[in-house]
Amino acid sequence: MEEGGERHEVAFGNRSIEFRLKRTSRRTLAITVKPDASVVVTAPKGAAVEVVAAKVRKRALWIRRQQEYFSRFLPKLPPRRYVSGETHRYLGRQYRLKVVEGPGENARLRGKFIWVETARKGESGQVRRLVEAWYVLHARERFTRSLGECLARFHGRVCTPQLRLRRMPKRWGSWTQRGVIYLNPELVLAPASCIDYVVTHELCHLVHAPHGQAFYGLLRRVMPDWEERKDRLERAAAETGSEATACGAGEAGLLGN
């Protein structure tokens, strides 16, 4: 991946775009997004870095779109096999799966391990069921706690919604006008700060339904660093191969995201 060139970055919104700057004898500047989502800028030998950075900033949206396009083809995690030694995430941290033989039929957190005890050690289907049940249980606990903490930021502007878990391939969260918030149990793999972001996003919808100025104004007031959290969530999701977004475009019908 390392191909030389000076490393630089420019701010874009609350994010930054990193790029490698290569000097060539060519007279014009060119920006390329590689399939590994890295950005290479080739520029004339004498071009000032500020001038190059300004060009990159000007094309930032295009760069982001290219990166998003290529990221779809980046390798995802291999499918889970539910055997000892495999790495699983919980609240943004990595844990090793440890499967031991015993009468317990349960899974629990033990140090750096997700410790599974089962009499059917060799059956990956059983291990998987125990691990998934553990995740759902902890997702429910964790989300309930997050909801309580995030609600406090609204100082009574939102009534306590009902919280339900729902598997959604493309969404972290949804809401209904009747005051129900749905959260994707997979969100419990992400850092706690990201869970709070999704919960807060959905709570804002209970005050301002559409993603308009009022919505984002409220989101910024109750969670000034929401964009950093969103970025963190996107990075965490890319690592676990999830395609969910906190806030997809084109919400329609009964459920918004």
Ligand SMILES: [Zn+2]
């Ligand atoms: Zn939304």
